[in-house]
Amino acid sequence: MNKYSEIISSIEESKTMAISSLVKKLKAEGKNVLSFSAGEPDFPTPEFIKQAAIKAINNNFTKYTPNEGYPPLINAIIEKFSIDNNLEFKPQNILVSHGAKHSLYNLLMSICNPGDEVIFQAPYWVSYPQMVKLAQAKSVIINAGVEQNYKITPGQLKNSITSKTKVFLFNTPSNPTGSVYSEDEIKALAEVLKEKNIFIISDEIYEKIVFDDEKHFSIGSIDYLKDKTITVNGVSKAYAMTGWRVGYAGGNAEIIKLARNLQSHSTSNASSISQAATLAALTEESNEIEDMVKKFKIRRDYIYDALNKIEGIKCPLPKGAFYVFYNVSNYYGKHMNGYDIKDSSSFCNYLLTEQNVGLVPGIAFGNDNCVRMSYACSLEELRDGVERITNALHKLK
Numbered sequence: 001m002n003k004y005s006e007i008i009s010s011i012e013e014s015k016t017m018a019i020s021s022l023v024k025k026l027k028a029e030g031k032n033v034l035s036f037s038a039g040e041p042d043f044p045t046p047e048f049i050k051q052a053a054i055k056a057i058n059n060n061f062t063k064y065t066p067n068e069g070y071p072p073l074i075n076a077i078i079e080k081f082s083i084d085n086n087l088e089f090k091p092q093n094i095l096v097s098h099g100a101k102h103s104l105y106n107l108l109m110s111i112c113n114p115g116d117e118v119i120f121q122a123p124y125w126v127s128y129p130q131m132v133k134l135a136q137a138k139s140v141i142i143n144a145g146v147e148q149n150y151k152i153t154p155g156q157l158k159n160s161i162t163s164k165t166k167v168f169l170f171n172t173p174s175n176p177t178g179s180v181y182s183e184d185e186i187k188a189l190a191e192v193l194k195e196k197n198i199f200i201i202s203d204e205i206y207e208k209i210v211f212d213d214e215k216h217f218s219i220g221s222i223d224y225l226k227d228k229t230i231t232v233n234g235v236s237k238a239y240a241m242t243g244w245r246v247g248y249a250g251g252n253a254e255i256i257k258l259a260r261n262l263q264s265h266s267t268s269n270a271s272s273i274s275q276a277a278t279l280a281a282l283t284e285e286s287n288e289i290e291d292m293v294k295k296f297k298i299r300r301d302y303i304y305d306a307l308n309k310i311e312g313i314k315c316p317l318p319k320g321a322f323y324v325f326y327n328v329s330n331y332y333g334k335h336m337n338g339y340d341i342k343d344s345s346s347f348c349n350y351l352l353t354e355q356n357v358g359l360v361p362g363i364a365f366g367n368d369n370c371v372r373m374s375y376a377c378s379l380e381e382l383r384d385g386v387e388r389i390t391n392a393l394h395k396l397k
């Protein structure tokens, strides 16, 4: 018998965070490590947002705010959802949390009962299966390989629904694949969910980072799904504010009420200062997002071309977020100096120890044939990384 909590003991350590810690350790030992494991923009938080936080501190905006969020911020979120996402909310539909991750956790805990099923796709964001476990629910995972652009089909969704399905957890643009579902694709999935008693949690944290002519579309804006969908977003990725820890959710007031209650007894309000900064991010005019997306696109174009020139690698073109997710299984079965490449973890270990290059094994996202490489870094680092990866792969026999 485990003497500690069985549920918490069963939760796996975040593999992305584990890689980041290992990279930090190697760097501290003086190794010239190039890490492409970061899940955050490399840009600093825009100046006007930092100034808003400084002003908040100077004005002593340093006390508790209402648990569910600072009212002017809630109003700004309502306006954002209306303008960007065609979602109409009232204050009772909104919850401000400590990051989108926290909103997602609060929602899953508030909706699920033991044994309920939560459907989501692989490749998935690392935290989904663990959060579902924490909610004592069961993950039902739909495999979406590169041959289908890492996107599930309506038929797959239909086949995965059972009488126990409680939630469809949806993420577009996707971490780790960078794929973006089109409006038509989302409407086709929505048709499957029509008249079903299934809640939808839509994780739209990468909404602003889309390329080419892709347009983000919110599943919750489809008329017949409005009352069943809770849309989650935040400022981490769009405004380079990962450390500020502000995310938010908008949707069904009954669920939001439960999630607010859970939050009130666990963490209370998100930091008052971070909420003031978020208010500035959402309400002040600026070109910072556009500039950042332009830079990400230049890097995406570079890394896509460069990786596809390496023999044995086929990298699909991501349409959003800041990751490439590509198949490296052509190298499985190869060896070098005692390294046996047999899966995504041994592949990444080899690159890290042999060439000081940090990638995240695809197994962390439910696909052991692939690796994830973040391009939230400079072009110089990307060039250096591609050279190191090429060298390391050439050595494999």
Ligand SMILES: Cc1ncc(COP(=O)(O)O)c(C=O)c1O
Pocket (backbone or CB within 6 Å): 039, 098, 099, 100, 101, 102, 125, 171, 174, 175, 203, 205, 233, 234, 235, 236, 242, 246, 247
């Ligand atoms: C798909 C996805 N959802 C949610 C989050 C959580 O973002 P945050 O808690 O920083 O707002 C992340 C962060 O990496 C993510 O990739």
